[in-house]
Amino acid sequence: MAAIFARHPRYVLGAGFLILCTFLLLAERQSSPFKPRYPAFPQSAGDTQSLSVRLSAAEETYQRVLKNRKGLIHKFGPTPDKIEMFPADVRPWPPYTVWDFFPAAFNCPHEVERIGALGDGGKWVCGLSRVATKPDCVVYSVGINHESSFEAEVLERTTGCQIWGYDFSVSQFGPEIPASLSYRTHFFPYGLSGSDRHGPDDEQKMYTLQTLMKMNGHTFIDILKIDIEAWEFDTLTSLIQAYHSQNLPLPFGQLQLEIHAWHKSFPEYLQFWEGLEKMGLRPFWTEPNLVYQNYNRGEAAALAEYSFINIMGNHDLLSSA
Template sequence: MSRGVRIITVIVIVIILIVAFNNEKTGGTSFPYLPVLPSRTSPPTSAFLQSWLGERMALSEKAWLKSVEGRDQMAAQHPDYPKIPFYPTDFLKYPYTIWDFFPATWTCPHDVQRVGRLGDGGKWVCGMSVYESLSAPKATQENVEKRETAFSAPDDGLVIYSFGINAESSFEAEMLERLPNARIWGYDFSVSGWGPQIAAKYRDRTFFKKIGLGKADKHDSSPPFWTLPSLMKLNKHNYIDILKIDIEGSEYDALDTMMDAFDNMRSASGSSVLPIGQVMIELHLGDGINLNGRDGGGNVDYGRFSKWWARLEKMGMRPVWMEINLFAITLGNTKSDPRCTEYVWVNAKDKKNVLWKV
């Protein structure tokens, strides 16, 4: 190799190293075949994030639709269009339980975090970091003088409803600690207030009533029951960001009433939507299930469950997480069928959902 060629080669190498060094500092690259990664000093634009989020949601919708098709195909294989096949003789022929028909196939495009204690009481949350990124309301001098919170309107900040307290409030306590822009309305007719987990300094952002969530308004009964639409009207709320429900089997009738009330609310696409961003719910099947003419003492069969679930899906709700509740089985319950499951739904069709406003 001649001296001139060697010099040219060295110059080319130096230029490549300089370009690579500059790109490492700025987080970009001039090579079109390499990905351009956003740096800390140059965050991605809102348009880029919205485009990315839209692509992720489209992929999730595709996966969810595939699972719906699989649900119908698997159900059609059962001669009685299945009731819930938990009995051993049925399981040998048809190896699935009701939970197998309804997997969590809509992937949360954000982080999924456990909030509250491990085990019963804690919940999984889609997009916890998104909620944390929201700024807290700023207190005015008038707020300080009146010893009021910085929230000036009912819908300010994040609105969280919690049904079924049972003296265990680790989920609510952590949400209040991590989300200074959140307030929580809690309801339970079996206890007199929140659990001891909520610190005194957060109590001004909590509201509790000793009532139950029901199918119909029975305010004068003992205990009193309210429907979710009536409670929202009472609290002057048009929207619930996070709804937590654990009401031991009454969730089906209560959510039927909710869907009836909001059936006329339409999204931009013209479909009905619920004014709720995310739901953490424990679903119960009761002590026994009617299967092929045998009365097991329950009232939730596959037909009831699947129609109820499909209606929620039609109104925008998508399952992003599920967790079989094995607590009773661990205790050695003789009825060892997994009859309780925790689900997390997100409202994928609702433009008000803060999860889609990155």
């Protein structure tokens, strides 16, 4: 080594310097781990700044998706009336379905987890912990169909949530709800619609969400679950028009919605979806209804589950107070 140093001192010093820099750089990386732009979850109940930062970043991401949607419409349209919901199997085939235009691109600023069954019946929820101990937590579940694993887990995981269930096709909640928790449930054989109306002989009573809330004395719903076999278009459009005309935010914190896109054109669907967005609803999770698709092979994949957070108003998902 001494001989090498004597012959090439500058080279040896240079090599030693590079080795020293490498060790220092590695040591710095180990002592200073990568810090993300914003934390995954609030650090404490009063960490309002990090929550607002995450909401702002999520909205920024979502706005980029809106621009990309316009680009995708132009690519395959170039106008909405030229877009097919589910293009036929022809060559060359357009590589899209309607769901590709409406991804669940908003990041829920709290934990996201599936509540209820892993199969049909379960729903993806944003921040159940935010209302877990809320004494006046309100949940509406519209569309029961003999399956209440979602409602049962909400009851088991919270201390103050009460659930109002509506479905004129059944007479009660599903069997999953334990008797010990049934006192926090309220079932009515009513349907949800865009207007109040009754069928023949006063059957199949249909009410708007506003009417149901007034009947129950509610002004806000923490979690709203809707599965009403395509009635969601009429129901939510009327609801949006009513609240938008009064310049009021929608009266719920989040929405779990199964969308039935049967017989809808792309312009009709786009108008419906943009109405949801206009009122502050942002999708944070989606999945196709593969159970329906499995038993109806050959049909278009026209059913999809979406979960939305409402970014307007003042509620537990938006505030750390």
